[in-house]
Amino acid sequence: MTSSTTTSSQPDRPVRPNVAFRQVRGRHSPAEFAALVRRAAREIGERVSCDARYIGRVEAGEIRCPNYAYERVFLHMFPGRTLADLGFAPRSSVRGRAARPPEDVPLVLAPGETQGAAEPYDPHEMRYPQDPYETHDNYEESDVLRRLFMTGGGATVAAATLGPLGFTIDAVAADRPVRRAGSSHAAALEEAVRRIRLLDDRHGADGLYRRAAAPLRAAYALLDAGATRQTTAERLHSGAGELAISVGWLAHDSGRFDDARSHYAEALATARMTGDPGLEAHAFCNTAFLARDAGRPREAVRAAQAAQRVGRPLGSARLMSLLALREAGGWAGLADRTGTEQALARAQALFERGHSDADPEWMSFYGEAELEGLEAQCWSMLGDWRRAARHAHRAAELQDPHFTRNIALYTAELADDLARGGRPDEAATAGMRVLDLLDQVQSSRIQGMLAGTARVLLPHRRASGVQEFLDRHASTPRVV
Known part of the structure; x- marks a missing residue:
């Protein structure tokens, strides 16, 4: 990978600063105002990944019209005002044409891919209703997202687009040189990373992984092409690294451990090449998690400790x-109870310090529910089933309902801990709750956990609800 930078005489598109939005921010810093936006979003049940950079882009005029989620949040924050009052342009003028409803978005398939393969979430070809947060077909940068991932390699251009449920990919012949990347490309790359995470939160990794690989290749092609400004180059490197981690996680969660290891290593190399400690810590964090799951607990401890440094x-x-x-998970894998308890105590004490502006955007998933869920996994590896079940139950109860995949994961953990702890009837009840979610979530990890629970419950067929769970589990289609 190489990257060159030049000073552009003109930006990609003339922009005007949004003075009105700057005025409503008042004396708050961009980070403080972003925190207010996130808080307002929670008040109305929205979920936005607002940070100081986003506020800066709005005020600079780079975001001429917010997506629908942000629109609802801003109008909630400033009752009686319109988007125009806040300095935004009409959506129609930004798009240049009316937005099409989701069902009219053309479906583009990869060579050899069938129609069914492009609908990864339901084996019966039933479409899900459009996610209320997946608004990228209806806002300013959506056209950029469609055009962004264009890589010039000989006569081949790989075009990756984001459809209502995930990535659809096409390869078309063309002879088009790669242009230098601008700020709009960096912004679209960052938004693509956010969208992958949202889709994974709701549906799991199995249906997304194959579609996410092409945008990753294209992102690194943009790095090779160079950027118009140094700041843009830095954003592209950070975005490409975060995308590599996101794609690596999709591989990890769908059981493709070798692929995940490669993607995490790619992100780590990008971080070190550009001197990005945040990206490096993220790459080591995921590497530690992967090593634990792959049965390499000592490597998990080392990677987690490197991430902390x-x-x-x-x-x-x-x-x-x-x-x-992450370190506690490694110690648990080594059956080191003392090391596990010390790391867990440190994790709890640090967590209680609360949020700060320094928290990375990718950590939006990490709340009390995730803390409980990861602690449950540690106690499970140590064979303390009762304590593991208690933490898994709390994790499922505390999880935000938007994170469907995590609810299924924590409940599957609970079912397994209950089964191994000698409570088969309660385990069957929890297992049935997981099966109810499998029409929305596709995760090899979760299905593997349920399969293990079913094996443990086989000798307890006569316990209340166990046979019903076993029969339904046996008839549930497996992820291919």
Whole structure:
């Protein structure tokens, strides 16, 4: 990978600063105002990944019209005002044409891919209703997202688009040189990373992984092409690294451990090449998690400790809390109860320090539910089934309902802990709740956990509800 930078005489598109939005921010810093936006979103049940950079882009005029989720949040924050009052342009003028409803979005298939393969979430070809947060077909940068991932390699251009349920990919012949990347490309890449995470939160990794690989290749092609400005080059490197981690997680969660290891290593190399400690800590964090799941607990401990060394100067207690949990998972895999307990205590103490502006955007998933869920996994590996079940139950109860995949994961953990702890009837009840969610979530990890629970419950067929669970589990289609 190489990257060159030049000073562009003109930006990609003339922009005007949004003075009205700057005025409503008042004396708050961009980070403080972003925190207010996130809080307002929670008040109305929305979920936005707002940070200081987003506020800066709005005020600079780079975001001429917010997506629908942000629109609802801004109008909630400033009752009686319109988007125009806040300095935004009409949506029709930004798009240049009316937005099409989701069902009119053309479906583009990869060579050899069938229609059914492009609908990964339901084996019976039943479409899900459009996610209320997946608004990228209806806002300013959606056209950029469609055009962004264009890679010039000989006569081949790989075009990757984001459809209502995930990625659809096409390869078309063309002879088109790669242009230098601008700020709009960096912004679209960052938004693509956010969208992958949202889709994974709701549906799991199995249906997304294959579609996410092409945008990753295209992102690194943009790095090779170079950027118009140094700041843009830095955003592209960070975005490409985060995308590599996101794609690696999709591979990880769908059981493709070798692929995941490769993607995490790619992200780590990008981080070190550009001197990005935040990206490096993230790559080591996921590497530790993968090593634990792959049965390499000592490597998990080393990777988690490396992540803590590089992440400590970033000043995020929540990040350090998560990294301590990654270390605890490694110690649990080594059957080191003392090491596990010490790391868990450190994770809890750091977590209680609360949020800060230094918390990385990718950590939006890490709340009390995730803390409980990861602790449950540690106690499970140590064979303390009762304590594991208690934490898994709390994790499922605390999880935000938007995170469907995590609810299924924590409940599957609970079912397994109950089964191994000698409570087969309660395990069957929890297992049935997981089966109810499998029409929305496709995760090899979760299905593997349920299969293990079913094996443990086989000798307890006469316990209340167990036979019903076993029969329904046996008839549930498996992820291919």
